[in-house]
Amino acid sequence: MxxxxxxxxxxxVLVAGGIYLALRARTFQVVLGLTLISYAVxxxxxxxxxxxxxxxxxxxxxxxxxxxxxxxxxxxxAIVITFxxxxxxxxxxxxxxxxxxxxxxxxxxxxxxxxxxxxGSTAEDxxxxxx
Amino acid sequence: xxxxxxxxILPVIIPALAAPIVLLVMRxxxxxxxxxxxxxxxxxxxxxxxxxxxxxxxTIFAYAVGEWPAPFGIVLVADRLAAMMLVLTACLALIALxxxxxxxxxxxxxxxxxxxxxxxxxxxxxxxxxxLFNLFVFFEVLLIASYGLMLHGxxxxxxxxxxxxxxxxxxxxxxFLIALGMLYALTGTLNMADMGLRVxxxxxxxxxxxxxxxxxLVSVFALKAAVAPLHLWLVRTYAxxxxxxxxxxxxxxxxxxxxxxxxVPQVFGEGAGAAAWVPAPYLLPAAMVSAIIGFAGVFVARxxxxxxxxxVIGSTGTLLIAVAxxxxxxxxxxxxYLAHSTxxxxxxxxxxxxxxxxxxxxxxxxxxxPVFAQRGGIALLFMxxxxxxxxxxxxxxxxxxxxxxxxxxxxxxxxxxxGAILGTTFIGVVGFARVGSAVFWKxxxxxxxxxxxxxxxxxxxxxxxxxxxxxxxxGAGWVSAYTDAAAAQVLDPxxxxxxxxxxxxQ
Numbered sequence: 192m193x194x195x196x197x198x199x200x201x202x203x204v205l206v207a208g209g210i211y212l213a214l215r216a217r218t219f220q221v222v223l224g225l226t227l228i229s230y231a232v233x234x235x236x237x238x239x240x241x242x243x244x245x246x247x248x249x250x251x252x253x254x255x256x257x258x259x260x261x262x263x264x265x266x267x268x269a270i271v272i273t274f275x276x277x278x279x280x281x282x283x284x285x286x287x288x289x290x291x292x293x294x295x296x297x298x299x300x301x302x303x304x305x306x307x308x309x310x311g312s313t314a315e316d317x318x319x320x321x322x
Numbered sequence: 323x324x325x326x327x328x329x330x331i332l333p334v335i336i337p338a339l340a341a342p343i344v345l346l347v348m349r350x351x352x353x354x355x356x357x358x359x360x361x362x363x364x365x366x367x368x369x370x371x372x373x374x375x376x377x378x379x380x381t382i383f384a385y386a387v388g389e390w391p392a393p394f395g396i397v398l399v400a401d402r403l404a405a406m407m408l409v410l411t412a413c414l415a416l417i418a419l420x421x422x423x424x425x426x427x428x429x430x431x432x433x434x435x436x437x438x439x440x441x442x443x444x445x446x447x448x449x450x451x452x453x454l455f456n457l458f459v460f461f462e463v464l465l466i467a468s469y470g471l472m473l474h475g476x477x478x479x480x481x482x483x484x485x486x487x488x489x490x491x492x493x494x495x496x497x498f499l500i501a502l503g504m505l506y507a508l509t510g511t512l513n514m515a516d517m518g519l520r521v522x523x524x525x526x527x528x529x530x531x532x533x534x535x536x537x538x539l540v541s542v543f544a545l546k547a548a549v550a551p552l553h554l555w556l557v558r559t560y561a562x563x564x565x566x567x568x569x570x571x572x573x574x575x576x577x578x579x580x581x582x583x584x585x586v587p588q589v590f591g592e593g594a595g596a597a598a599w600v601p602a603p604y605l606l607p608a609a610m611v612s613a614i615i616g617f618a619g620v621f622v623a624r625x626x627x628x629x630x631x632x633x634v635i636g637s638t639g640t641l642l643i644a645v646a647x648x649x650x651x652x653x654x655x656x657x658x659y660l661a662h663s664t665x666x667x668x669x670x671x672x673x674x675x676x677x678x679x680x681x682x683x684x685x686x687x688x689x690x691x692p693v694f695a696q697r698g699g700i701a702l703l704f705m706x707x708x709x710x711x712x713x714x715x716x717x718x719x720x721x722x723x724x725x726x727x728x729x730x731x732x733x734x735x736x737x738x739x740x741g742a743i744l745g746t747t748f749i750g751v752v753g754f755a756r757v758g759s760a761v762f763w764k765x766x767x768x769x770x771x772x773x774x775x776x777x778x779x780x781x782x783x784x785x786x787x788x789x790x791x792x793x794x795x796x797g798a799g800w801v802s803a804y805t806d807a808a809a810a811q812v813l814d815p816x817x818x819x820x821x822x823x824x825x826x827x828q
Contacts, residue, residue: 213489213493218485221489225489225492225493225496228493228496229492229496231496232496232499232500232503235499235500235503236499236502236503238503239503239504239506239507240506240507241507261506261512262503262506265455265502265503265506268455268459269499272459272462272495273492273495275466276462276466276488276492276495279466279469279488280485280488280489280492283469283473283481283484283485283488284485286481287478287481287482287484287485290476290477290478290481291478291481291482293482296485296486296489297486
C-alpha cells in the first residue's frame with residue numbers, strides 16, 4: 192500500500208467523521224466535528240506540496256531535490272487560525288448553553304420551561320463551584 | 323519611496339494600528355478611544371478617496387509587501403474596483419460608527435471600537451489583496467471580528483444565532499482551505515495573477531481536479547454572499563445583531579460577490595480549460611432564486627430588521643443576476659447596483675433601529691402599535707429607504723436596476739432575468755408597503771410608547787445613508803462611467819497580470 196493511499200484514506204475518514212458529527216444537533220458534537228474537519232484540512236494542505244520523505248525544505252548546496260516549504264507555512268497559518276476559532280466556538284457554545292439553557296445548535300425543539308430550569312440551575316452551579 | 327507609494331497598504335495599516343490603541347486606552351480614557359476610532363475611519367475615507375483618484379485613469383497599483391517580488395511575496399493590488407470598494411467601506415463605516423455613537427450602542431461592551439477597526443482591516447485587506455491565501459487570511463480577520471461584533475450586546479437570541487453563524491463560517495473556511503490546497507497543488511502558486519497564467523498549463527488528466535477546486539472556491543464565495551441554497555445563515559444573524567453592526571455587515575455579503583468578480587475572470591477565465599467560467603451555468607438560476615427568496619422574505623417578514631436582512635439577500639440576488647452575464651456592460655451595471663444596495667441595506671437596518679428605540683415593548687415588530695415620537699419624519703425615512711431597496715425612482719436603486727435590465731437584455735437568458743428582477747421589485751414594493759402601513763399608519767393600544775424620547779440625533783445616520791444614495795443617483799453618469807471602466811478592467815486579466823508580475827516583480 193502506498194504512502195499516498197494511507198494519507199488520502201486518513202483524510203477521507205477524518206472528513207467523513209467530521210461531517211457526520213458536524214451535522215449532529217448538539218454543540219459539543221458539532222465542535223468535535225469541526226475539529227475533525229480542520230485536522231483533515233490541515234493534513235490535506237500539507238499533502239498539497241506532494242509527499243516526499245527526507246528532503247530539506249530550504250536551499251542546500253548538497254541536494255538537488257527539495258520538499259515544498261510553502262504548504263508547511265500555510266498549514267501553520269491554518270492551524271493557528273483553527274486553534275483560535277475552536278477555542279472561541281467552545282466558549283461561545285458554553286455561553287449559549289448557559290444563557291439559553293439548550294445546547295442544541297438549533298434550539299427550537301426544546302420546550303421553554305425545561306430550558307428555563309436548566310439555565311437557572313446550570314448558571315448557579317457554575318457560580319458556586321468557582322474557587 | 324514616498325508616502326504616496328505606500329498608499330495601497332494604508333487602508334490595512336490604519337485600522338491595524340488604531341485597533342490595539344483603542345483596546346489599550348478604552349478602559350481608562352474612553353473619549354480618547356472613541357476619538358481614535360473615529361479618526362481612523364476618517365483617515366480611511368481620505369486614503370480611499372486618494373487611492374481612487376490615482377487609479378481612476380486606469381493604472382493598477384501593485385504593492386509588493388516587504389519588497390518581495392511578485393509571485394513569491396504577497397502583493398496588494400489597487401485597481402478601480404478595489405478603490406471603489408474601499409471608498410464604499412469607509413462611507414459605510416462612518417455611518418455605522420456615527421449611529422453606534424449617537425445611540426450609545428458602542429457602550430454595551432468594552433471592545434466595540436477595537437472589533438470595529440479589526441473588521442475594517444479585514445474588509446480593506448480582502449478588497450486589496452492579490453494573493454489567494456492572503457484573501458483567506460483577511461476573510462478570517464473580518465470573520466473573527468464579525469463574530470465579536472455580532473455578539474456585541476449579548477443576550478440569548480444573539481448567542482444562539484451566533485453559534486450557527488460561527489459554525490457555518492468555520493465549515494466555509496475549511497472548504498476555502500481545501501480549494502486553496504488543490505489549486506496550489508495544481509498550479510504551484512497562490513498569487514492570483516500568476517495562477518491565472520498557469521491554469522492554462524494544467525495537464526489534461528488533472529482537469530477534473532481543477533474543476534472541483536474552482537467549484538469549491540466559488541461555493542465558498544457564494545456562502546459568504548448568501549446566494550440561494552446557502553443563504554439560511556444570514557437572516558437570523560443580521561436580524562438579531564446590534565443595528566449599527568448589521569449596517570456594517572451590509573458590506574459583508576458584498577465581500578463574497580467581490581471575490582467572485584475578482585477571482586473568476588482572473589483565474590478561471592477563458593484559458594482555464596475545464597474550469598473556464600465554471601460558475602456560469604449555476605450562477606444565474608441561483609441568483610434568480612435568491613432574488614425571489616429575498617423579496618418574498620421582505621413580503622412575509624415579522625419585523626423591520628428581519629425585513630432588512632431579507633432585502634440584503636434579495637439585493638445580492640439582483641446583483642448576481644447582473645454579474646452572471648460576465649460581460650463588461652452587465653458587470654458595470656452590477657457594480658453600480660452593488661454600491662447602491664450596500665448603502666440601501668444599511669439605511670434599512672438603521673431605520674429599523676430608530677423605530678425600535680421609540681416603540682418600547684413593540685420593538686420593530688411589523689404590527690400596529692401606539693403612536694411614537696417623530697412618527698411622521700421616521701415614516702418618510704422608512705419610505706425613502708424602501709424606495710431605495712426596491713429600486714423605485716428617484717433614488718439610485720432605480721438607475722441601478724435600469725442599467726442591469728438594459729445590460730442583460732443583450733444576453734441569451736434575458737427573459738428569465740427580466741422576469742426575476744421586475745417580479746421581485748413588485749413583491750418588494752408590496753412587502754414594504756404592508757409593513758410600512760402597519761407600523762406607521764395604523765395605531766393600536768394607548769400611548770405605551772416610552773415618552774421623553776425627544777432627541778432626533780439618531781435620525782442622522784440613516785439620513786446620511788439616504789443622502790448618499792441621492793448623491794449616487796444625481797452623479798449616476800459619473801459613477802456608472804467609473805463602474806463600467808472598473809468592470810472592463812476586471813474582465814481584462816492580462817492587464818492586471820502585467821502590472822502585478824512586472825511592476826511588483828522587479
